[in-house]
Amino acid sequence: MNEEQRKDGQQAINPSDKKSDKDYSKYFETVYTPPSLKEAKKRGKEEVTYHHDFKIDERFQGMGRERNFYIRTYGCQMNEHDTEVMAGIFMALGYKAVHTPEEADVILLNTCAIRENAENKVFGELGFLKQLKRDNPNLLLGVCGCMSQEESVVNKILKSYHHVDMIFGTHNIHRLPEILNEAYLSKEMVVEVWSKEGDVIENLPKVRRGNIKAWVNIMYGCDKFCTYCIVPYTRGKERSRRPDEIIREVRHLAAQGYQEVTLLGQNVNAYGKDLDDMKYGLGELMDEIRHIGIPRVRFMTSHPRDFDDQLIEVLAKGGNLMDHIHLPVQSGSTDVLKIMARKYTREGYLELVRKIKAAIPNVTLTTDIIVGYPNETDEQFEETMSLYREVGFELAYTYIYSPREGTPAAKMVDNVPMEVKKARLQRLNALVNELAGESMKKYEGQVVDVLIEGESKKNPDVLAGYTSKSKLVNVKAPKSAIGKIIPVKITEAKTWSLDGEAVEIQKMAGVN
Numbered sequence: 001m002n003e004e005q006r007k008d009g010q011q012a013i014n015p016s017d018k019k020s021d022k023d024y025s026k027y028f029e030t031v032y033t034p035p036s037l038k039e040a041k042k043r044g045k046e047e048v049t050y051h052h053d054f055k056i057d058e059r060f061q062g063m064g065r066e067r068n069f070y071i072r073t074y075g076c077q078m079n080e081h082d083t084e085v086m087a088g089i090f091m092a093l094g095y096k097a098v099h100t101p102e103e104a105d106v107i108l109l110n111t112c113a114i115r116e117n118a119e120n121k122v123f124g125e126l127g128f129l130k131q132l133k134r135d136n137p138n139l140l141l142g143v144c145g146c147m148s149q150e151e152s153v154v155n156k157i158l159k160s161y162h163h164v165d166m167i168f169g170t171h172n173i174h175r176l177p178e179i180l181n182e183a184y185l186s187k188e189m190v191v192e193v194w195s196k197e198g199d200v201i202e203n204l205p206k207v208r209r210g211n212i213k214a215w216v217n218i219m220y221g222c223d224k225f226c227t228y229c230i231v232p233y234t235r236g237k238e239r240s241r242r243p244d245e246i247i248r249e250v251r252h253l254a255a256q257g258y259q260e261v262t263l264l265g266q267n268v269n270a271y272g273k274d275l276d277d278m279k280y281g282l283g284e285l286m287d288e289i290r291h292i293g294i295p296r297v298r299f300m301t302s303h304p305r306d307f308d309d310q311l312i313e314v315l316a317k318g319g320n321l322m323d324h325i326h327l328p329v330q331s332g333s334t335d336v337l338k339i340m341a342r343k344y345t346r347e348g349y350l351e352l353v354r355k356i357k358a359a360i361p362n363v364t365l366t367t368d369i370i371v372g373y374p375n376e377t378d379e380q381f382e383e384t385m386s387l388y389r390e391v392g393f394e395l396a397y398t399y400i401y402s403p404r405e406g407t408p409a410a411k412m413v414d415n416v417p418m419e420v421k422k423a424r425l426q427r428l429n430a431l432v433n434e435l436a437g438e439s440m441k442k443y444e445g446q447v448v449d450v451l452i453e454g455e456s457k458k459n460p461d462v463l464a465g466y467t468s469k470s471k472l473v474n475v476k477a478p479k480s481a482i483g484k485i486i487p488v489k490i491t492e493a494k495t496w497s498l499d500g501e502a503v504e505i506q507k508m509a510g511v512n
Contacts, residue, residue, distance in 0.1 A: 035149050035169065037406045039195035040233040043223060046198045048239050048274065051174075056092050060177040064095030069390040070104035074122060075112025077300070078235075078264055079145055081215040082173055082429055083110050085152070086144075089176045101132060106140040106180070111147035113230045116402045119147055126161050132162040137352075142184050144173070148193055149234035152405050153287040158189065169193035171233055174201045190432050197221070197236040202245050212453055212483050214258045216401030218246050218285065226330075227341045227408040228370065228401065228494045229459050235266050240274050245286055250292050259451055260296035261484060263289075269306040283310035290319050295485055296451065296468065304329070304352055305344050316359040323360055324469045327353075328368035331382035332387030336373055341408075346387060353391050364439075364469040366395040371428055372421030373401045374412040381424050388431055394439040394469075396432045400425050433495055440471070440493040447503060450488045452481045477502035481493070 020215040069090045085214040086108065087097060096487040099140045100109050109125060112118040122143070133139050141164050147153045148169045152486070157164050168175070168184040171194040182190045200220070208214055221236040222229075250261055263285075265271060282299065289297055297320050304327060314319050331337050344352075356363055368383060400421045403410040450473045462477045463482065474497060475481070475488050481502060488500040 014070055032258045033192045033194065034154055035151050035193040036195040037151050037233060040149065040236070040500060042195075042196060043237050043506040046196075049199045050202065051199060052202045052245075054152040054174055054201055054205075056089075056177055059094055060181060062094050063177065064090060064093040064106075065461070066161070067095050068098040068103055069106045069108070070098050070101050071108045071110055072125065073110045074118050075110075075114060075146065077262065077265065078217070079110050079112060080209070081217055081264060082145065082170070084206045084208050084215070085173055085204045086110070086176055086206035089174075091179070091207055092205045093177060101129060101373065103444050105138070106142070107132075107156075108142045108144055111143060111145035113146035113153075113234050113404065115151055115399070115405070120151065123145060123156075123161075126157075126164065127321070130161075130163050140165045140180070142179075142183070143459070144168050144170075146170060147286060148194070150230070150406060154191060154193065158191075162189070167193065171197040171199070174204060182296035183498065189310055197304065198239070200239050200241055202241070210453070211256065211483070212258065212451065213260040213262070214253050214461075215248055215262050215264050216246060216253070217241065217261045217265070218268065218299075219271045219281075221256045222266040223270070224267055224305070224343070225408075227339065227412075228373070228404065230404045230407055231266050233406055236269055238267065238274055240271050241509070242275075243272075243280055243288070246285065247288055248295060250289055254293045257483075259483065260293060260298065261289075261294050263299040266301070267303045267306065269302045269308070271310060281308070281310060283308065283314045286321060287314045287317075290314070290317065290321050292320075295320055298324070300326050302327050304349050305342070307352055307356075309355070311360045312355055315356075318360075322468050322470075323362055324364045324366070325356065326366045327356075328369075329387065329391075330368060331373065331376070331380070332384035333376070336376050336380050336384075339375060339412075340370075340373065346383065350387070350390065363392050365391060366397075366470075367393050368392075368397045368399070369428065370399050370401050371424040372412055372416040372418075374409060374416065376416055385428065385431060388428070388435070393432075395436055397430075398425060398428050398432060408477055411472055437493075440495065440498060442493075443471070443490040443498055444493045447487050447489050448500075449485050450475060450500070451485045452483065453476065454482055472497040473497050476500075 062355060069085050071086060075078050098104050107129060109122055111122050128130060133141055143157060143164055148167050154167055157167060166179055168179050172192060179192055217237060219240040221238045221283055222232045223238045225232050253261055269282045271285060329340060329349055330475055332346055337345060371381060448467045450465040450467055452463050452475065454464065456462040456464040456474050463477050465473055465475065467473060473488055477486065487503040489503055490498050490500045491497040
């Protein structure tokens, strides 16, 4: 490591000397900025600060020379994209990516806080990694992502997982070089979690997964505060990137040959509401992006309350704007939606669906649903079942309600017995499967365009890709089709996937 003088007057030391000499303790103080749920709840009017020129400080150049990193990612596409950014920073520091934790000198767990099961997996992984730390004391182990923004999680790690070297949050990923430096220097756990945020960092390096599909963050955070959701606390207030920065990034991806871009945000169609100096929303942004030479453009995840007429009008123009919309409803009961603080009614949601279908007749709708919410009655659950049929969703991600500490719902009496929750989920999933199967059956014999992403997970002799409506297709086609959009004739429909043959192969075989 560079031996330059540090900003705080401390002398940088060799990372391999960490914890090898007790006298080093006099040279530094451990970074410790813990998360605060109280602070995270605040939504002030502080101005969003835009940083357009992220750079690696010269002090940290070469930090990762002859060192490897490994990142395990849990949760949503936003977390996956955060991992791409952290991988980019690691590689800019000179680290190399490896495929197993056993090969790594630095291991990061990029965590998810949405479900209790996701947290349990992380704690289980931390227990497994303890032996690696014993075998290699110089190994750095870090926990980042949404779990790191929760006070209870950080306190649990501090109490029971002393082999963890660093914890940092979702708002300060760009400070990874500084955090790594502190972890190398410090004998104690480095904790840096910002509970209040107001920055948008541009020009962050990225190592994208593959060169076919790409995620583009257009905004961060959520201000909706649904009573069950921890995201507004872990991801912070809504902050939109400037349109010109987003469009520049998408143009760059088009120039690199990417076939599909997904615009990301915790509440993606609230984009632009915080841009006080201009009237510009997701509809305007997508209207510009549809003129860029990217064959497919998607966005997620939407909140029904912010899905406005302007966006519907733009999506109806089609072209490279895909006719698949993921529109979480969570419940079909107005009373339950009120308890959830979703701020729309069953009737309002159905009216939105009517507008979308009128403008985009061939649209495919998918959704998220929670069953067994506090106070949900049998009648209210039946309303969810009837709404599902009425909308005609082609897929749903379904969940049994479980409380997340720090959310308003966690203080409610969880008065729906688990056996009732499981029975409701089973019935709902049966309906989801039924309608999914029906939606797939209509593709048999049709020719559809499929973006081929690679080999099938189950059979390397078969390729796999997705239609414009996000239907998985397994295709008999040459490897040269990977990364291309090709016409495929569907030969068999299954509940969750389609089988087909590339049209060109059929032509060569003389098949109509």
